[in-house]
Amino acid sequence: MAVPILEEQGIQPVIKTISSTNDISQAMNALINEEVDGIYLVTDNYIAASMTLVGEIGKxxxxxxVGGSNDMILENGLATYGLDYYELGVQTAEMLVRIIDEDLDPATTPVELANYLELVVNEDYVNAIGIDPQEIYGLMEE
Incomplete structure (x- = not known):
């Protein structure tokens, strides 16, 4: 979904995939060698489990x-306007209660997007790469 939006903005995305944690160093180094301006980390179990390494390479x-989950960024990334898994769990539980109480068919119940997203900035990472955190917070005001 992000690729067409980036391309409309004149940004050429570079996409790297991994199939295990063993691929992370190679993928990160390939991105660095491409001289990318930034990296978006998808919410992925392999990446999440390796955020210490991923973040250190990035720093x-x-x-x-930036990433899709608060936990990943707090571990070792720059920032996200992303998921809080606790809040997503609450929302999921509310969906389940609705399905049971209203005797709904789960197969036809519409998928929901997260109702709660939160701006999370890892100031250790921000300081490590020399960005003013106020620039990030300021983006949310625009």
């Missing part, structure tokens, strides 16, 4: 890394 290269 060393001075590359901003």
């Amino acid at each position: 060393e290269a001075g590359i901003p890394m």
Whole structure:
């Protein structure tokens, strides 16, 4: 979904995939060698489990890394306006209660997007790559 939006903005995305945690160093180094301006980390179990490594590679290269989950960013990324898994669990439980109480068919119950997203900025990462955190917070005001 992000690719067409980026391309409309004149940004050429570079996409790297991994199939295990063993691929992370190679993928990160390939992105750094491409001299990318930033990295978007999808919410992925392999990446989440390796955020210490991913973040250290990003910091060393001075590359901003944003992601889809608060936990990943708090571990070792720059920022996200993303998921809080606790809040998503509450929303999911509310859906389940509705399905049971209203005797709904789960197969035809519409998928919901997260109702709660939160701006999370990891100030350690921000400081490590020399970005003013107020620039990030300011983006939310625009």
